Amino acid sequence: MSNSFLPPSSPLYEAPDLYARAFEPPDPGQAGFFATLLGSPGGRVLSLGCGEGRLEETLARHGLRFVGIDASVAMAARAARRDPFGLYVAARMEALPLAPAGYAGALSALLSFAYLTQRAQQEAVLRWLAVALMPGAPLVLEIPLAWRPRRLQGISERHEFGGGEYAFHYFDVLEENDSGAVLATAMRIATPEAVAERHAPLMVFTPPGIRELLEAAGFEGVRFHAPYDLESGTESPPRDCLRGVVVAQRRESLQRRGKDE
């Protein structure tokens, strides 16, 4: 597909065709892994920062039905075309225009949740999700996860795809707080016809940091999936391992901790 309509450089998430090329084809194991974590919800699953819907399109074949939101109009529109069973709207996850009513699960894949870098935003969105999900419903977050977020500074990830290159780089540590650290990042997708880039701060969570946020918001059973040992805290992630998956269940009762426990 030609990207000649794009200017020489454009915002990455306004270039879904280019983004899709860099990430196609999806890892066949990835969709099955997310399908297992989400189970058979029998209701709509929220996807926060759904992007161009590559994962949702595949999961829809497993029977999942989504309400997806993305800050990019172009991404949300493309997701709607890819997954005809889903409902997709352009919206920011920290300003959701949806009623918090009875969702069967929630997903935020490939770093989207980590674009919320303020702790107050993270708390508000997780609290909204706890109210919006049915009791026991799963929340699946794929986020940058590290015991020592500072160690990611200077790390780059690169891959080539047909006729182009994708690159991601962590720069300076902008802030450290109880949830982890905020790092400046740059992402770039380049083909001979077009270049799309994004420079943004991104939250790198520590396992105790995200666990505490989830439990305070109304989630339980927090567990981690990463290709390195997160539970013991004895091993650092390998320098090329940039993300992990956190899963939790919405508690049966949402009464605030401390008052009732």
Ligand SMILES: C[S@@+](CC[C@H](N)C(=O)[O-])C[C@H]1O[C@@H](n2cnc3c(N)ncnc32)[C@H](O)[C@@H]1O
């Ligand atoms: C790395 S992409 C991941 C897309 C998709 N989840 C996937 O697996 O391909 C991150 C997405 O998050 C979206 N995004 C960033 N900040 C957002 C926000 N505050 N609210 C909603 N979407 C956001 C971007 O527009 C982009 O599509």
